[in-house]
Amino acid sequence: MIVKNLEEFRKAKGWSQKKLADQSGVSQTYISELEAAKKQPTVLIAQKLATAFGISLADLLRDEFRAPKCKEVKEIDSGSERSV
Template structure:
């Protein structure tokens, strides 16, 4: 999976799990709501500084945004816990 799509999927999952709207995260990270929308759709490739700001806004580590995530049996898509890859 492309890195920007991975970041977008992780960001969307973590944002939903935190109960934050795109608008609220945009405000907290000092970016536009359109940027957040594009990010979640894999259309944006954030800088390291923006990645850090986004992670801070969500209250997670920046590594949570770039770490591969796989659902395990019994997990739900809103579970914010990343899983290590066994590959």
Template sequence: MDIRQRLATNLRRLRLEKGWSQEEFADQAGIHRTYVSDIERGARNPTITVVERLARPLGMSPSELLA
């Protein structure tokens, strides 16, 4: 599994564990919902800055999100 797919899988699983819709999560991360959707589908290659913004509302570090 490449790193984009690992991020996609982890992000979707963790978001669902919190009970958040993509829109709720996107609002928390300060990112547009369609961008979150693209990341979860592995269609985007986000910058490390975006990975940090995704990790923050989940209460984890970027490295944990990518593990």
């Protein structure tokens, strides 16, 4: 699931693997290997990638891809929670 999501989030941002590498601090080679399903990321690497995308680790690991623009944000409004 992370393999598909990683590539989909990267493409949704319009980023190359190099751009993601620059933003996340994860090497472009390692990102390429992740997208090719040759490697599985550690939790630390997955968190770095999620942070670079501006999403939660849960969003990156989600079974169903959701574009970054669909990210749910919880707000407190007059004492009640609502999704925006």
